[in-house]
Amino acid sequence: MAGQGFRGQSTGFPQLDDILPSRGWPQSGLIEVITPCWGIGELQLLIPLMRSVVEQDKWVLWITPPHMPYAPALVQVGVNTDQILVVKRDTSCKDALWSMEKALQTSNFGLVLTWQNWLPGKVLRRLQLAAENGNTLGVFFKQHDSKYSPSQIRLKIKDSLVRNNNKEASDFSETEITVINARGNFRPLTTRVNLYQPS
Amino acid sequence: MKNPDDTDQLSPVPASKNSITQIFRLSGSTKTIKSKESPKCNKKQDSLWYALYFPQLEELSESRQKKLLSELASAVRQVSSEISFHSHALICEIRSSLKYFGGMERVHDKLAPVLNALLQQRGLPGYFLYAASPTVIGSLLLARSGHNVLVYQKNSLRSALGRLPTNVLRLSKEQNCRLYNMGVRYLRDIWRLPANGLHTRFGGDFVNLLNKALGKAPEPIHNYLPPPAFSTSYDLPFELENLDRLSPVVDEVVAQLCEFLRHRDLCISHLLLSLQHEKRDNTEVDLALRRPNRSQEHLIMLLETHFSNLIIPAPVTGVKLKAKKFNAFMGRSNSLLAEDRPTSTHGSENDLDQFVEQLHAKLADNYLKCIRSVSEHCPEYANQQTDYGEPIDESSNGDGHRKGKEQEAQFVALAPRPLWLLREPRQLVLRNSKLYHRKAVTLISGPERIETFWWSGTDVCRDYYVAREASGSRLWVYRERTSDKNWYLHGYFA
Numbered sequence A: 001m002a003g004q005g006f007r008g009q010s011t012g013f014p015q016l017d018d019i020l021p022s023r024g025w026p027q028s029g030l031i032e033v034i035t036p037c038w039g040i041g042e043l044q045l046l047i048p049l050m051r052s053v054v055e056q057d058k059w060v061l062w063i064t065p066p067h068m069p070y071a072p073a074l075v076q077v078g079v080n081t082d083q084i085l086v087v088k089r090d091t092s093c094k095d096a097l098w099s100m101e102k103a104l105q106t107s108n109f110g111l112v113l114t115w116q117n118w119l120p121g122k123v124l125r126r127l128q129l130a131a132e133n134g135n136t137l138g139v140f141f142k143q144h145d146s147k148y149s150p151s152q153i154r155l156k157i158k159d160s161l162v163r164n165n166n167k168e169a170s171d172f173s174e175t176e177i178t179v180i181n182a183r184g185n186f187r188p189l190t191t192r193v194n195l196y197q198p199s
Numbered sequence B: 001m002k003n004p005d006d007t008d009q010l011s012p013v014p015a016s017k018n019s020i021t022q023i024f025r026l027s028g029s030t031k032t033i034k035s036k037e038s039p040k041c042n043k044k045q046d047s048l049w050y051a052l053y054f055p056q057l058e059e060l061s062e063s064r065q066k067k068l069l070s071e072l073a074s075a076v077r078q079v080s081s082e083i084s085f086h087s088h089a090l091i092c093e094i095r096s097s098l099k100y101f102g103g104m105e106r107v108h109d110k111l112a113p114v115l116n117a118l119l120q121q122r123g124l125p126g127y128f129l130y131a132a133s134p135t136v137i138g139s140l141l142l143a144r145s146g147h148n149v150l151v152y153q154k155n156s157l158r159s160a161l162g163r164l165p166t167n168v169l170r171l172s173k174e175q176n177c178r179l180y181n182m183g184v185r186y187l188r189d190i191w192r193l194p195a196n197g198l199h200t201r202f203g204g205d206f207v208n209l210l211n212k213a214l215g216k217a218p219e220p221i222h223n224y225l226p227p228p229a230f231s232t233s234y235d236l237p238f239e240l241e242n243l244d245r246l247s248p249v250v251d252e253v254v255a256q257l258c259e260f261l262r263h264r265d266l267c268i269s270h271l272l273l274s275l276q277h278e279k280r281d282n283t284e285v286d287l288a289l290r291r292p293n294r295s296q297e298h299l300i301m302l303l304e305t306h307f308s309n310l311i312i313p314a315p316v317t318g319v320k321l322k323a324k325k326f327n328a329f330m331g332r333s334n335s336l337l338a339e340d341r342p343t344s345t346h347g348s349e350n351d352l353d354q355f356v357e358q359l360h361a362k363l364a365d366n367y368l369k370c371i372r373s374v375s376e377h378c379p380e381y382a383n384q385q386t387d388y389g390e391p392i393d394e395s396s397n398g399d400g401h402r403k404g405k406e407q408e409a410q411f412v413a414l415a416p417r418p419l420w421l422l423r424e425p426r427q428l429v430l431r432n433s434k435l436y437h438r439k440a441v442t443l444i445s446g447p448e449r450i451e452t453f454w455w456s457g458t459d460v461c462r463d464y465y466v467a468r469e470a471s472g473s474r475l476w477v478y479r480e481r482t483s484d485k486n487w488y489l490h491g492y493f494a
Helices: A014-019 A042-055 A071-076 A093-105 A121-134 B029-041 B055-059 B062-076 B095-101 B104-121 B136-145 B157-162 B173-181 B187-191 B195-202 B204-213 B243-264 B296-309 B341-362 B390-396 B398-411
Strands: A029-034 A059-063 A084-087 A109-115 A137-142 A153-158 A175-182 A189-193 B022-024 B049-053 B083-086 B089-093 B129-133 B149-151 B231-240 B266-277 B283-293 B316-328 B368-373 B383-387 B420-427 B429-431 B434-436 B440-452 B460-469 B474-480 B487-492
Touching: A014 A189, A029 A042, A029 A121, A042 A059, A042 A109, A042 A137, A042 A153, A059 A093, A071 B368, A071 B383, A093 A109, A093 A121, A093 B341, A121 A137, B049 B104, B049 B136, B055 B062, B062 B083, B062 B089, B062 B104, B089 B136, B095 B104, B129 B136, B136 B149, B136 B157, B136 B204, B149 B157, B157 B187, B173 B195, B195 B204, B231 B243, B243 B266, B243 B296, B243 B316, B266 B296, B283 B296, B283 B341, B296 B341, B341 B368, B440 B474
Parallel strands: A029 A137, A029 A153, A059 A084, A059 A109, A109 A137, B022 B149, B129 B149
Antiparallel strands: A084 B368, A153 A175, A175 A189, B049 B089, B049 B129, B083 B089, B231 B316, B266 B283, B266 B316, B368 B383, B420 B487, B429 B434, B434 B440, B440 B460, B460 B474, B474 B487
């Protein structure tokens, strides 16, 4: 299993920590989250991270989310909405990437979330550098995987129903997460995580 | 005890209508003194203070007086650069400009019509009393007496002031009474009294005033400073089509502005940069800052961000920069100890503001949003979107902020809420008693009944359920309890 040496920021899900190098999210860099469609649990995955970023007095920037984040829900999970900024959905892709780069370079932001479907590797590399310079974590939500992306971690969230057809009981609660590529891991690793934890 | 105010003797000398300037000179010896003094006074020439006294201002309210005086001061600026405010009077230094204007009379002739017109415009009688002498207070006292005199030499000041009645000193009633009962009617009577005794009887301020009038004590004054205004322009020697080439010019213009701001200890919060074209309207870049600033790099960075979006209709022939709004500069000192927390977070706050300003320059104004939860039963209204900046105002007064926190605290106890709420609920399909969105939907938990707005026309009567789509996403769906009993998708737990 992965996870020797340097300890990262825990994801809040022990099963996922186990298969990530440095046993958690990295301090800076880019993370790609690939989902077949929006709203499959990708935000739930990041809630513990968001909470700890806000607790560190840093800001979270949402760039062009498909829907407006709902403040009461964020408050419920313990994320202070005072430190959340949202760039509206109908911003052009160019402007969105521009603001992402600037935000990654600013030390105030701990986490920058972006929803973009397809990006060339050149752009990703540039953002990766910006994130490393600003010591910020950037997250891309995508619907398609690109094999040669330079991101630090590529995660895939899959719907769990297909595999688990015979075990009806665990159907509703567990989601399959595959770490396709991560700096420090040799091969893709898969785990099952209960994203909707009863809080 | 007799009240001195009742007597005719002490009433102020009325302003002479034809305003004959009496000139007190020490006849004969003037020339010799001047020639003797000139070598050593070359370096530090004695100032000559020209006092303008406006008795009609006394009836006005204090704020109007102030306003009118500063208006008058801006008119007086044409003859002198050193102007100070006194009660109902302006005093300016005139010696340095006497030679230029060609004498006192000329200066007066130049000022009088302007000031009189200004006073008449404000509905006040258009006249003023004036005097000039080598001391500020001396001139003021002479002007108050209405003697319209000019005293060139410090030595002659004593005798000139001696002719004035004591009421020009504007003492309190009690002190006036005391002076009157001492037999003092004119200032020359005071000159005869010993300074020690005066000090014990009337206090240090009184003696100091007299010393100032005679030029024996220093007279610190506060100079009038006209309100700041900055505007500069640069005409290009050739036309420029590429905005990148413009940056050295913009750098130069902004550097001038920053220099001005540093001199006046100001910050800028709103500026206008216009690019001039041949036979076209100017292209204007309106730059309003979130937080007043005077950093050259920051302003240039913002302007360049604006330039990146700008399309110019024609080549640029000139650049003009105009400052529209100034703010006082609020300096912040760095902490001596590196580990001091508050200053470091404050500094990063600044960074954030810079980032947001840059974002505003790049995107349109309302593209950046803040979200806040509001204590409201109906789910659509429990989320408040505001433009970034408004919540900052609220957090600056701690009370509102705390109230917001309390409201949020109430919310945590409620049933699950989705991270994404759709702006418009989307209707779900019910087929063979199964729900479909993109795929089949199964209910997991619920219902949570929300009923509100029964008092208004749009009644909200819903049963909310948490549901699971076959694709794996979690949905927040509801069924209307009225009329059609349709199913709707209202949010994603994402």
